[in-house]
Amino acid sequence: MRRITRIATVGVMSAALALSVTACGETSSSSSSDTSSDSKGGKTAIAYDIGGRGDQSFNDAAYAGLVRAQKELDAKGTEAEPSDGESDADKVQRLTALARAGNNPVIGVGFAYAPAIKKVAPKFPKITFGIIDDASVTGDNIANIVFNEEQGSYLAGVAAAKVTKTKTVGFIGGVETPLIKKFEAGFVQGVADTDPKVKVVPQYLTQPPNFDGFSKPDLGKAAAQGQLDKGADVVYSAAGLAGSGAIEAVSKAGKWNIGVDSDQYKQEGLSAYKESILTSVTKDVEDSVFNLIKSVKDGKPESGEVRYGLDKDGVGLAMSNPAFTKMTEVIAAVDKAKKEIIDGTITVKSTP
CATH class of the missing domain: 3.40.50.2300 (Response regulator)
Structure with missing residues (x-):
């Protein structure tokens, strides 16, 4: 059964309403407590960068990591799409709604999520926040996924x-x-x-x-x-x-x-x-997303800088x-x- 919920969030109210529906027709409450997450990473969320899923590039690579986690780790995933002309405040609302819905980790795809994660992550210390392509915002519960x-x-x-x-x-x-x-x-x-x-x-x-x-x-x-x-x-x-x-x-x-x-x-x-x-x-955005989800599920969440370079095949040239x-x-x-x-x-x- 497909277990990824795709939403488009615009503001706190619409985000909360969208997050209350899962692919299987179940509902999940939106507790404001930072203890609402599943510490084993049963639920995970990805908030996409500009262009959203379907860009045939960056966002789609992140999505592939979520799909792999769904298949191999039995993770239940939620996807959140960006809106046109959105502000940092919109991103704060989106990440907050995803965290309150019990997702762990919550992954921001792209450096544009840095200001929002800086504000939201301290409010949910038991949830791991991942940010791809940014190392400027740090915290005990923040994984900075970066590439050479x-x-x-x-x-x-x-x-x-x-x-x-x-x-x-x-x-x-x-x-x-x-x-x-x-x-x-x-x-x-x-x-x-x-x-x-x-x-x-x-x-x-x-x-x-x-x-x-x-x-x-x-x-x-x-x-x-x-x-x-x-x-x-x-x-x-x-x-x-x-x-x-x-x-x-x-x-x-x-x-x-x-x-x-x-x-x-x-x-x-x-x-x-x-x-x-x-x-x-x-x-290797796909593996980086999968590895972060797996680390949370294993009870050893990644944090700090997680770097992928040529030495780890984290970057390279395709030979297809x-x-x-x-x-x-x-x-x-x-x-x-x-x-x-x-x-x-x-x-x-x-x-x-």
Whole structure:
């Protein structure tokens, strides 16, 4: 039986009402006590980032971790979707409702949840709060799940520099934030170290506080077209749902895409363009979500910084496209770079 409840929360009242319904038709009370959680993690909740589930990227990777926990740990999951133009106060209300409903852990997908978790976590000390892609907010009951995105992006830069025929490659960042700049930094360095003659054309879709660059495919499509017009024949998009628009444009132009977060070659929503997706810079968000849920269920909840890098296969390059795996020279260069990053011969920058 499917045991994931999907809700869209707007304000305290609607959140509480939505959370009172489970997939099996049962109800759960919304106690304000911090002891309302199941200490063994029988119930867990994910609050999605901008773009929500179905982005074929970051949020979907988190969802995969929840599904795995449902199958392997018999966890009952609740999903909470973001609303357009929401504030930090909306996120506080959402997380509070999820905690009061007895979910443990409660996981915020994305750095945008940092202010809300900072406010909510101290009020529920017996509940573990996970936040993905942020280490700024700390606490005894907070697990900071972070990744070395720059390392995986470096490998993408190596591949792009090896594959390009025009000596021009593109980088599309969704929103110009320190996190996305890590992707750019690694990619640019990987390209430069592999072939200094290759030019990288970077572009960001929006600037904070406008986060449409993570959610609007048309922005990604327009940016990709601009990069194609400048001669780019490989485009790496780190833009969440907006990246799907870039993938479409690059695919229709017969050029190479590099995806992000999930193995986008395998994403059903991108199947029409999969042959153009050379590889993807993967972040093991799926395992990180599963591991946090399991730690709570086992009575040893993760807390503090939980880092995933190349050394733990927490980031890397997807090898699903047969066209990519047949490029023996490219794969050899990628493998060499991976080894040198892990052994410390190469230090990858986290800022451009």
